[in-house]
Amino acid sequence: xxxxxxxxxxxxxxxxxxxxxxxxxxxxxxxxxxxxxxxxxxxxxxxxxxxxxxxxxxxxxxxxxxxxxxxxxxxxxxxxxxxxxxxxxxxxxxxxxxxxxxxxxxxxxxxxxxxxxxxxxxxxxxxxxxxxxxxxxxxxxxxxxxxxxxxxxxxxxxxxxxxxxxxxxxxxxxxxxxxxxxxxxxxxxxxxxxxxxxxxxxxxxxxxxxxxxxxxxxxxxxxxxxxxxxxxxxxxxxxxxxxxxxxxxxxxxxxxxxxxxxxxxxxxxxxxxxxxxxxxxxxxxxxxxxxxxxxxxxxxxxxxxxxxxxxxxxxxxxxxxxxxxxxxxxxxxxxxxxxxxxxxxxxxxxxxxx
Amino acid sequence: xxxxxxxxxxxxxxxxxxxxxxxxxxxxxxxxxxxxxxxxxxxxxxxxxxxxxxxxxxxxxxxxxxxxxxxxxxxxxxxxxxxxxxxxxxxxxxxxxxxxxxxxxxxxxxxxxxxxxxxxxxxxxxxxxxxxxxxxxxxxxxxxxxxxxxxxxxxxxxxxxxxxxxxxxxxxxxxxxxxxxxxxxxxxxxxxxxxxxxxxxxxxxxxxxxxxxxxxxxxxxxxxxxxxxxxxxxxxxxxxxxxxxxxxxxxxxxxxxxxxxxxxxxxxxxxxxxxxxxxxxxxxxxxxxxxxxxxxxxxxxxxxxxxxxxxxxxxxxxx
Numbered sequence: 001x002x003x004x005x006x007x008x009x010x011x012x013x014x015x016x017x018x019x020x021x022x023x024x025x026x027x028x029x030x031x032x033x034x035x036x037x038x039x040x041x042x043x044x045x046x047x048x049x050x051x052x053x054x055x056x057x058x059x060x061x062x063x064x065x066x067x068x069x070x071x072x073x074x075x076x077x078x079x080x081x082x083x084x085x086x087x088x089x090x091x092x093x094x095x096x097x098x099x100x101x102x103x104x105x106x107x108x109x110x111x112x113x114x115x116x117x118x119x120x121x122x123x124x125x126x127x128x129x130x131x132x133x134x135x136x137x138x139x140x141x142x143x144x145x146x147x148x149x150x151x152x153x154x155x156x157x158x159x160x161x162x163x164x165x166x167x168x169x170x171x172x173x174x175x176x177x178x179x180x181x182x183x184x185x186x187x188x189x190x191x192x193x194x195x196x197x198x199x200x201x202x203x204x205x206x207x208x209x210x211x212x213x214x215x216x217x218x219x220x221x222x223x224x225x226x227x228x229x230x231x232x233x234x235x236x237x238x239x240x241x242x243x244x245x246x247x248x249x250x251x252x253x254x255x256x257x258x259x260x261x262x263x264x265x266x267x268x269x270x271x272x273x274x275x276x277x278x279x280x281x282x283x284x285x286x287x288x289x290x291x292x293x294x295x296x297x298x299x300x301x302x303x304x305x306x307x308x309x310x311x312x313x314x315x316x317x318x319x320x321x322x323x324x325x326x327x328x329x330x331x332x333x334x335x336x337x338x339x340x341x342x343x344x345x346x347x348x349x350x351x352x353x354x
Numbered sequence: 355x356x357x358x359x360x361x362x363x364x365x366x367x368x369x370x371x372x373x374x375x376x377x378x379x380x381x382x383x384x385x386x387x388x389x390x391x392x393x394x395x396x397x398x399x400x401x402x403x404x405x406x407x408x409x410x411x412x413x414x415x416x417x418x419x420x421x422x423x424x425x426x427x428x429x430x431x432x433x434x435x436x437x438x439x440x441x442x443x444x445x446x447x448x449x450x451x452x453x454x455x456x457x458x459x460x461x462x463x464x465x466x467x468x469x470x471x472x473x474x475x476x477x478x479x480x481x482x483x484x485x486x487x488x489x490x491x492x493x494x495x496x497x498x499x500x501x502x503x504x505x506x507x508x509x510x511x512x513x514x515x516x517x518x519x520x521x522x523x524x525x526x527x528x529x530x531x532x533x534x535x536x537x538x539x540x541x542x543x544x545x546x547x548x549x550x551x552x553x554x555x556x557x558x559x560x561x562x563x564x565x566x567x568x569x570x571x572x573x574x575x576x577x578x579x580x581x582x583x584x585x586x587x588x589x590x591x592x593x594x595x596x597x598x599x600x601x602x603x604x605x606x607x608x609x610x611x612x613x614x615x616x617x618x619x620x621x622x623x624x625x626x627x628x629x630x631x632x633x634x635x636x637x638x639x640x641x642x643x644x645x646x647x648x649x650x651x652x653x654x655x656x657x658x659x660x661x662x663x664x665x666x667x668x669x670x671x672x673x
């Protein structure tokens with residue numbers, strides 16, 4: 001097709017052309033900003049992956065000429081993985097060490113621990129020894145049914161009653177009692193118990209709107225890093241994880257945990273102070289330099305979620321933040337060792353062979 | 355040192371690129387500043403829809419100059435977008451290459467990004483020992499450390515008392531020059547290093563020489579093994595068991611007749627061997643288990659128990 005020459009009369013007025021140019025410029029600027037942000041994210045990912053590709057010795061080096069006398073620098077990833085290896089590769093078991101933080105692993109124990117410290121916990125609606133024993137008729141229209149054991153939301157079912165059965169709000173799909181029961185049995189462990197809890201509703205949200213997970217990375221009484229996440233459930237495989245990252249004072253950090261997508265649809269907590277206060281109280285009572293404590297923000301305030309001794313994925317952070325959190329970890333370990341030493345629980349041991 | 359460069363050329367290059375990328379060049383900063391100027395113009399335009407002003411060229415609203423200025427800005431943003439697109443492709447290629455390197459480390463072609471965080475990492479003597487040193491370095495007396503072990507072992511008399519209390523009869527001579535360093539991990543001694551004239555040889559506690567495992571120091575296979583290796587190793591195991599650190603260096607010298615003399619128990623060694631990756635990991639595993647044994651001391655007396663107001667937490671599951 002050929003276009004016919006446009007006469008001056010048919011040409012849009014200058015005013016219109018200026019308006020169009022303005023619109024085009026605005027659209028381009030928006031596209032450029034997105035692309036630049038995307039490149040920022042890519043650079044951050046490259047920074048993370050570059051560190052990950054190094055050996056631990058290279059990674060902790062400060063660049064001193066002599067590696068053998070280089071004092072090294074803190075690293076959150078290296079420290080978190082030391083603790084993770086200790087628990088997941090049998091190091092502690094072989095040495096006869098069962099870290100007491102593991103006592104807080106079950107949802108029931110974690111909740112009792114939080115409640116003992118005055119931190120709000122979800123209301124329990126019922127408790128049963130196995131999935132077949134659940135008294136479905138006694139439960140309200142909305143509730144969460146979960147096993148006391150298991151991570152990643154694999155045995156957690158936020159359910160909403162319908163005429164046909166239930167909707168599983170984690171994946172927004174219909175589900176029957178039989179299906180939920182079968183799934184719970186699949187992951188059943190001898191020591192598991194099954195609890196129904198109130199359906200926590202996001203602060204200011206619609207009925208049935210689940211709150212985002214607020215995950216606080218704590219270092220023996222010092223919450224240092226807060227992530228708000230959604231889509232982070234093993235059962236919701238089609239859902240992309242999204243997160244936003246904050247400091248305890250509410251400052252948002254971007255492209256820090258760069259390997260996971262940032263979520264524009266993730267809501268920031270309103271009550272940072274409440275989150276931090278609850279995390280601090282619980283973390284200080286756990287004698288370990290590192291732990292993660294999860295909460296929800298609801299209309300009735302900050303509510304305890306769970307305590308995680310070894311996150312399935314300790315965050316890989318950009319180098320600056322890996323070092324900052326590594327320093328927070330080392331400060332925490334120093335405080336813990338100081339407390340243990342002051343109590344006479346740690347020190348050089350003399351024998352009695354004198 | 356030699357190991358500074360071994361096998362790390364690519365990573366050094368990548369590191370430089372990342373630093374360049376993360377810390378923008380002056381040119382990039384100037385470009386960024388220019389964008390801000392354009393943005394500022396847009397903002398000022400937002401303040402008054404009919405006005406588009408620049409500092410240097412006043413433009414009459416609705417004039418052909420305004421249209422030209424807008425077109426110039428469009429061209430500039432298009433150029434920046436093209437440059438950003440080009441950069442994106444280059445960054446994606448770089449990211450993929452790193453994922454391939456990580457994939458090779460994990461037996462895969464490419465390591466997916468979300469799998470990177472799932473790794474347990476690799477145990478490392480250097481990383482573990484330096485971390486614990488930095489932790490103890492936060493004590494009021496960094497040399498003594500938080501547990502005071504550094505101060506205790508700086509005192510020959512108290513060190514001797516420590517030895518005797520554990521039935522170790524060796525003499526203590528802090529002024530002697532050590533010729534044997536035992537790398538000890540709370541009762542385990544997987545490696546000894548022997549020094550002679552600035553050269554080094556390593557031995558396993560069984561007396562086997564693993565060869566040249568320390569790239570930064572000259573290896574001499576002729577350095578003789580200690581005359582009383584087993585006694586020295588046994589004493590080192592005993593002593594390190596009772597020091598609340600995952601890793602210490604126990605330094606010895608030998609009398610002419612081969613009798614070991616303790617030079618010192620160094621809980622804060624300045625020099626930590628940078629070994630081949632295989633040996634750094636092997637001793638790293640020893641560090642990890644030493645770390646667990648260190649925690650056994652407070653664990654046994656309940657000092658690691660979770661606290662609740664008024665006591666420690668205990669929970670029994672009931673239905």
